[in-house]
Amino acid sequence: MSRSYAVDCLLEPIFWFVDNFAGSLGKVFVFCVTVLTSSVVAIAYWIGLPYWWHRNPYLTVFLVIFGNWLLLNIVFHYYMAVTTPPGHPPNGAMLVEAAGICKKCISPKPPRTHHCSVCDKCILAMDHHCPWLNNCVGFFNARYFYLYMAYMVAGVTFIIVFGIDIGYVVIWINDPDAATLKDDPELIGHPLRMNQSGVLVPVKDILEYDSENFPREHILPTPLITEAQLISADPWKRKAVFFVAVACIAVFIALGGLVVMHTKNIGRGETSIEYHINTTMRKQNSNFRNPYNLGKKKNWRKFLGLTQGRTFIRHVLFPSRHAPTGTGLTWHATGDLEDWP
Template sequence: MAWNVFKFCTALRALGSIMILVVIGIIGFTYYAVVVANYGPSLLLGGFDSLLALLVLGLFHFLLVMLVWSYFSVVVTDPGGVPPGWRPELDIEKSEGNQQAIVEANPISVGDSSSHIVRYCRKCNQYKPPRSHHCSVCGRCILKMDHHCVWVVNCVGAMNYKSFLLFLFYTFLETTLVAVSLLPVFLVFFSDGDDDITVSPGSLAATFVAFVLNIAFALSVLGFLIMHIMLVRRNTTTIEAYEKHTTNWPYDLGRKTNFEQVFGRDKMYWFIPLYTEVDMKRLPALRGLDFTGRSEESEPLQSL
C-alpha cells in the first residue's frame, strides 16, 4: 500500500501555529540576553562601553523591527489564490486535442508551465494559471507557489515571496549581530578566572544559550538565503527548480527584470515588505497571474 504523506496536512497546519509561538519565544529569549542581561546595563557604565552598547542596541532594535515586520507580513498576507471562475485566454474549441490532456492532467505536478497546454486542477475543479500549484496543506492552488512553510503557517507564493525573502535577510543580519555581540560574553563562559565574570550565573547561562541558538540560525538561514538569491536570479521557484529542467527557462528575462518581478521597480521599497500601487499596476507578475516569456511560444495564458 502506498504511503500517503498528505494525511499529515492537518497536523502540519497545527504545527505551524506552534511554530509562531516558537519564533516569538526565541525572539523574546534573545532580547533578554542582549538587552536585559548584557548591553542594557552597559549603557550606565559611561565611556566607550556606553557608546558600544548604544550602537549595538540601536542596530539590534532596527533589525528586530524589520525582522518582525517581514515575518508577520508573510504570515498574514495571502500568497495569492486562483480567482473564482478563472479561465485561460485560449480558444478551447480550436484545441479539442487538448481536452483529454485537461481531464488527465495531474493537479499537483509542475508540468510545462511555459506551454499553451491548458492546466486543470482536479482537486479544486478549476483551471490552473501558469506557475501555480496545488498545496495540499492549504487545500487550494497557489499562484507562483514556492513552498509551504510551517514556520509561517502559510504558503509562500506570488504575493508574499518578497516578504519571505526579506524575513530571511533580516533574520540573517539579526542573528549574526547577536552572535558577534555576545561572543565576548560567550568566551567568558569558558574562562577560568572569576574576575572576568561580571554578570549573574543565570544571565551568563542565558547568554550562552542565546549565542548558540543565534549562530545556528545564522548559518542555516544563510544557506536558504543563498539558495533563494539564485532562484530570483533565474526567475524560478523552489518547486520549479527541483521538478523542472530550467536550462532554457522561458521566464528568465535577465537579472534586473527577474529581480523586479519579485521586489518591484521602486528602490525605496526594495527593503520593506510592501509594494507601491504603481508597481502593482505595471508589473502583473507581482500578482502571480501574468508572466512574460522570452518568446511568443512561452508567453503565458492570460485571464479573461
C-alpha cells in the same frame, strides 16, 4: 505487491498526518518563532546593553539604533509573510492563459500555479508551504518571506559579532575571582591585588597598607575583573548567554542556507518547485531554458517590486507593503516582444 505499491502504503500515513495536522502544527511553529525571537531580544537588552554601555556609550547608541532597525524589519516582514495570502486563482473565472486543469480543484490553473495539499488550494507562483509561517509562500508574500530570512540572518550575525566577547568569557572561561566580586559592581575595571588575608581588594587600598608588614613584592597580581567576567559569575546569565549562542548559531546555519538557495533561485527567475522541475527538464533536454528568466537584474527588480519609481532604500531597507509587479495570473516570458520596464 510491487515496490511502488509498498512505497505508497508506507507514505500514506505521512500524507494523512500532513493533511490533518500540518495546519494545527503551523500555529505552534509561529508561536515558537515569536517566543524564540522575543527571548533573544530580551537577553540582548538584559546582558548585552549594559556590557556595551560600560565599554563605550557612544558605540552603544549606534548599536541600539542599528539593532532596532534590524528588529523592525524582522518583525514587519515575518508578520506580513504570516498574514498575507499567497494568492489564489479566481473561482469560476475564465483565464486568458491556463497551464491546465488542477486535478484536485477541477478548475483552470494559471502558469506557475501549483496545488498545496496542506492549504487544499491552488497557489499562484507557489514556492513551498512553510510550517514556520503557517502559510504558503506564493506570489503575494514571497518578498516578505525572503526579506524576513535575510534580515533574520543579519540580526543573528549582529548578535554573534557583538556578543562574541561575552560568549567567550561566559562559556569557555569560568573565573572564580569574578564570582567573589559579583555583588560589588563598583570594582569592575579596577586593578585588583590580594592582601594578607587573601582577599581581593583594589590596588589603591593595598598601597595604603603598612608596607613594612606587607612589602609590595608580596602583592600577587590578578587580572582585571571585567563586566563579562561578572556576567560569567551569575548562573542565570551564563545560561542565558549559552541559550542565545546556541539559538543564533542554529538560526544562522539553517536560515543562511535557505537565503543562499532562494537568492540563486530568484536570480534565475524560478521558485523552489520550478527549480526541481527545471533541473529535471535540463537533464532530459540540454537546450532547455527557463522561459521566465528575464535576466538577473530584471528578475530581482520584479521580485522586489522595484518598479513605478520604487527605490531600494525606501522599499527594501525599510518596511514597505507595496504589492508585487503583475497579477500572478499571467507572466512575461523571454519570448515576449514587449519589453518589461
